[in-house]
Amino acid sequence: MKADGGKPGGKPPPPESGPPRAPGAAWRSPLRGPWLTAVFGLVLLAGITVLFVTGLLSYAAYNPDLAAVNDQTPDKGLLGLYLFPWPTSPYWLYRITQGVHVTLGVVLVPVLLAKLWSVIPKLFEWPPVRSPAHGVERLSLLLLVGGAGFEFVTGILNVQLHYIFPGSFYTLHFYGAWVFISAFVVHVVFRLPRALHAVRRLRRNPPAGTQEAAGLVSPRPAPPTISRRGALGMVGLGSLALFAVTVGQSVGGWFRQTALLAPHGQDPGSGPNGFQINKTAASVGIRPSDIGPAWRLTVRGAGRQVDLTYGQLLALPQSESSLPIACVEGWSTPDQHWSGVRLTELAALVGLGTDTPRALVESVQRGGSFGSVVLRDNQTRDARSLLAVRVNGAVLSPDHGYPARVIVPGAPGVHTTKWVTRLTFGEPA
Ligand SMILES: Nc1nc2c(c(=O)[nH]1)N[C@H]1C(S)=C(S)[C@@H](COP(=O)(O)O)O[C@H]1N2
Numbered sequence: 001m002k003a004d005g006g007k008p009g010g011k012p013p014p015p016e017s018g019p020p021r022a023p024g025a026a027w028r029s030p031l032r033g034p035w036l037t038a039v040f041g042l043v044l045l046a047g048i049t050v051l052f053v054t055g056l057l058s059y060a061a062y063n064p065d066l067a068a069v070n071d072q073t074p075d076k077g078l079l080g081l082y083l084f085p086w087p088t089s090p091y092w093l094y095r096i097t098q099g100v101h102v103t104l105g106v107v108l109v110p111v112l113l114a115k116l117w118s119v120i121p122k123l124f125e126w127p128p129v130r131s132p133a134h135g136v137e138r139l140s141l142l143l144l145v146g147g148a149g150f151e152f153v154t155g156i157l158n159v160q161l162h163y164i165f166p167g168s169f170y171t172l173h174f175y176g177a178w179v180f181i182s183a184f185v186v187h188v189v190f191r192l193p194r195a196l197h198a199v200r201r202l203r204r205n206p207p208a209g210t211q212e213a214a215g216l217v218s219p220r221p222a223p224p225t226i227s228r229r230g231a232l233g234m235v236g237l238g239s240l241a242l243f244a245v246t247v248g249q250s251v252g253g254w255f256r257q258t259a260l261l262a263p264h265g266q267d268p269g270s271g272p273n274g275f276q277i278n279k280t281a282a283s284v285g286i287r288p289s290d291i292g293p294a295w296r297l298t299v300r301g302a303g304r305q306v307d308l309t310y311g312q313l314l315a316l317p318q319s320e321s322s323l324p325i326a327c328v329e330g331w332s333t334p335d336q337h338w339s340g341v342r343l344t345e346l347a348a349l350v351g352l353g354t355d356t357p358r359a360l361v362e363s364v365q366r367g368g369s370f371g372s373v374v375l376r377d378n379q380t381r382d383a384r385s386l387l388a389v390r391v392n393g394a395v396l397s398p399d400h401g402y403p404a405r406v407i408v409p410g411a412p413g414v415h416t417t418k419w420v421t422r423l424t425f426g427e428p429a
């Protein structure tokens with residue numbers, strides 16, 4: 001994107017003084033114009049729509065309408081109006097929706113930057129506000145550009161640096177998304193006709209100063225250093241390169257090695273427990289004594305309570321299910337082969353029937369935001385939902401949740417609580 005400033009060795013541009021006199025006076029790339037902006041804009045229109053929908057789905061997947069422990073945005077009010085019971089089938093659902101959300105978010109970064117570059121003259125328009133209507137439009141642009149930057153930056157920081165904003169990432173990214181999407185919709189309504197017109201009609205830039213030039217075409221263009229098609233190709237290659245070093249984390253297994261941008265490294269180790277670990281036991285302060293011989297599983301519900309030792313848990317009927325782990329960060333594992341006790345079986349211990357209610361799941365973890373979650377009744381009732389004690393034929397490793405962890409089809413990774421010590425059916429009521 002080096003089209004500003006002319007050819008190396010060419011005549012230096014005449015000196016500028018003061019603020020740009022006309023839109024585009026200071027920005028001289030001959031590439032800028034309605035066509036290029038419209039192409040980037042239409043790609044973003046499609047991409048951001050998918051990002052928004054998959055983002056809302058991810059939010060619904062947390063069952064935030066179910067309980068305060070799941071809900072990181074208790075003041076969501078009307079914004080939560082669309083929430084629905086997150087299904088357990090297909091069991092790979094969250095793997096897909098969140099894999100798409102994160103991969104697409106990363107891949108769109110070059111397009112977003114290119115789009116911003118293409119409209120820079122507009123962002124520095126002079127005078128900044130010409131009329132009340134123009135002022136409103138400028139304000140919406142501020143929300144649009146600021147909102148896009150905010151959503152991409154918070155999303156990517158979260159994926160890369162692992163919850164850098166403790167507990168508040170959801171709040172920031174969720175409310176930010178609504179602010180951004182409002183400005184985005186306004187922008188699309190006003191600009192879509194122009195964009196469609198531009199891609200259909202104009203491959204060459206219209207003359208500067210005409211209405212069709214839309215303030216994007218430079219009145220004094222520098223000589224080109226790259227063709228418009230070349231610029232598109234560069235942006236496309238940038239996106240493709242990001243795709244190539246990102247997507248492996250959502251495919252998992254061998255492909256994880258190709259995910260150079262994946263958080264927590266490329267190599268999750270080998271053997272039955274050799275798949276991606278989100279937080280190790282040590283990193284969340286699990287002490288060996290927490291999960292040693294003194295560990296108990298407490299099952300409560302219907303006014304009854306049963307305490308089980310590890311041995312007693314193993315003596316219950318064991319079931320199997322093949323399910324992936326799919327994290328909000330976009331990485332996921334292929335199906336792992338879990339075995340353990342069905343949640344319905346545990347509910348039966350306290351006398352509950354097959355209409356198993358929701359359940360509060362608590363781990364031995366002290367503090368932290370992921371130590372307890374509430375599962376919806378469609379999740380506790382599913383025959384594939386287990387309190388797993390083994391994976392791929394081996395006892396769970398401490399990092400994967402030994403002695404017991406929850407695994408639920410279709411659920412986000414954050415609901416597959418590790419180091420479980422208590423299950424309370426029917427709560428919160
Ligand atoms: N107790 C507890 N359980 C937890 C977590 C945690 O921090 N503490 N992390 C969750 C998240 S965010 C994910 S993605 C999965 C990852 O499981 P894994 O580390 O076995 O791959 O565990 C979940 N279970």
Ligand SMILES: [Mo]
Nearest residue numbers: 327328413414
């Ligand atoms: Mo996660």
